[in-house]
Amino acid sequence: MSRTPAKRRRPEARPEEILDAALAVFTENGFAAARVEDIAARAGLSKGAIYLYFSSKDAMLNALVERSAGALASASERLVASGGAADPEAAYRAVLTMILTTMTDQNVSAAPRLVLAEAQRFPELAAHYRAHVIDTGRRTMRALLEAGVAKGVFRPVEAEAAMRAFAGPVIAHMLLTTVFQAEDDPDTDPADMAGAIADIVLNGLKPREGQEI
Amino acid sequence: MSRTPAKRRRPEARPEEILDAALAVFTENGFAAARVEDIAARAGLSKGAIYLYFSSKDAMLNALVERSAGALASASERLVASGGAADPEAAYRAVLTMILTTMTDQNVSAAPRLVLAEAQRFPELAAHYRAHVIDTGRRTMRALLEAGVAKGVFRPVEAEAAMRAFAGPVIAHMLLTTVFQAEDDPDTDPADMAGAIADIVLNGLKPREGQEI
Amino acid sequence: MSRTPAKRRRPEARPEEILDAALAVFTENGFAAARVEDIAARAGLSKGAIYLYFSSKDAMLNALVERSAGALASASERLVASGGAADPEAAYRAVLTMILTTMTDQNVSAAPRLVLAEAQRFPELAAHYRAHVIDTGRRTMRALLEAGVAKGVFRPVEAEAAMRAFAGPVIAHMLLTTVFQAEDDPDTDPADMAGAIADIVLNGLKPREGQEI
Amino acid sequence: MSRTPAKRRRPEARPEEILDAALAVFTENGFAAARVEDIAARAGLSKGAIYLYFSSKDAMLNALVERSAGALASASERLVASGGAADPEAAYRAVLTMILTTMTDQNVSAAPRLVLAEAQRFPELAAHYRAHVIDTGRRTMRALLEAGVAKGVFRPVEAEAAMRAFAGPVIAHMLLTTVFQAEDDPDTDPADMAGAIADIVLNGLKPREGQEI
DNA sequence: TATGAATGAGACTTCATTCAT
């Protein structure tokens, strides 16, 4: 008459697991339409247990975004450090390839997409992302650009425009391969796509003879 | 078994007015969190009156997206037509300037941003936008690109990559100036930004001597 | 540029037409779920016009029931008058045949069924029907019974029981052939059914030899 | 994004309690006009709790009717079994007395009355009752009748007519003592009434000398 | 008289959150 042992839980990683579940449910249904109960079920917990780890649904969203922002920011920071100065062109290609490859993965792009979707409704969230992700990215690119100009491989261009030229294609690619993906879309290899985009953008930054600016 | 009444006249443009109100409320709060009553209030109507024009909240979203998609698609189509073939570079500059200028207006960018936000949750909506806006844009760009290659002012580049290079900066700019806008952000002139971006991208498409592909 | 003439209306009978429409819609959907707009449509009028003739939905129900009650009561009263005294047995057979034949018609039974359905919710309505229809019926039957007893063709039986024995089968038949009718139910001829029922009930009222009460 | 709480224990008989409450409210106001909140209040629960047990208001009505149909059908079946064959006349008297006694209780007659009221609007509901209650009753009566004919105590009469003669008075009595009851109505003892009705109906079924059919 | 746009109360249903166990 004894019960089955049943799986023991590893309670240390609980919050992380919950956030994973929350991210999945949020991206699928949108934050407002996501039900805490679904998140709980996905995390293998009961509704009530969620509140032992997070004080509210909002708190989960915040934690999620912060986690994502932190990851992206530190990734970005690692990039500047890792010898971008030595060969800015190669660095840019590497960065682009890496980002496009990662972002093509639905799981990785989920958090940024979630931010995109909810930013309007939660300004603090947008602000956080802006402060951590966007500004870090901006610094990264600016550094890359300055290094390139210093080495003579890039023309001196307006930094904000360069930033849009750099980051825009990444966002476009992410959207086209996730939210706006059609079933019959041929899925291009992210690395190839990164290469092709880099060809255009880097070429666009090259100094042209007989050109002042 | 009794209620209270009220009055008002019907400017037969009601549906449009309601959609305008809906767009505003949806972008502000997100679709799920938007209350029909708020939309009604903004449209100067009572809750119930909304349902004389739209059968449901969902129907409003659909109508909204269709209206926006139609507008964008026809704008895009007009572009191909209007002598892009004659001077693809000038055409690209014109297009970019136009789009950036319009999209900087919160009211114009509202619908596309709404689609971005809700696409995940409403796949049919994403499909509609994809079929009408994205595919039309794709055709437009491809035509521009081919014209340029034919004239020898563009290198032959991978069309999908070019599309990301073309459209990406626009999206990036829109996001940076709307959702991720900080108060202390200097607001750059859209035309200047368009010019700067065009410099980079067009330069990136120029044939370079001693270059095969 | 002239408009078509369109059918002129006969405005005198309006209220009656509206009541007919109301009866149809009420029986179909129940009073609460019936929509004034549907009644109006059925009557060939606009929603608002209904209120020119009836002050409320409730008023229509009342008028309806009163009309039906009046008809039934006067029919019942005519019965007593029409020489029931001469041959009570024949009179009972005639009455039963008549009622069963009429009640088998969905349109005729509609009002009584409506009363049955709504009586609980509208006590005044039930009271009205009771005072006009049921009590008149009760008097009719009592007269029939007394005439029969006087002539020696009926035993003296408890009047209330006789009333249930008389009226009950009619109600049962009405319910079985309307609300509880199955498609594959053979539809018996009302006159035959009336005859068969009369056989049983009249036989039940006959004096039996060696029987005191 | 926040609510208030409360508590209570679950007597695991919740569904039954809710159905009892629902039956009361439905019969009082009719299904359409009944408010879930009132049902909840009568069951000692909050509005929301109802939906933990029933998925909708409709579901409650269905459950209610099924519960009632089951009870009536099994009661009816028990009757056939319990030696109706031995003495059909006594059996009929017993059945009639029992039913009239039970049905005079407002609580017992509530469900059938509800079905009567809503049958038109919910055909599946009528069909369910017909299949389970009416058909079972029909079989019961037919068995009783055949047993009586076999024993020579009943004349062979048309079964459908007999059914109406049997069941009709019960329905009539139920309606007269519930929905159409006047305050000043003397309330007759159900057993007496059953006896008086049985006298008439059974007498009506007796074979009469010099009678072929 | 007749229309039908408009109102707004109201009802069902959902779901974040709490707390007794």
Place this chain on the structure above:
DNA sequence: CATGAATGAAGTCTCATTCAT
């Protein structure tokens, strides 16, 4: 720590009723 029954606020949608035309 965990559960899940319970609460109740809130939101969508319906529809009786009114009134400007």
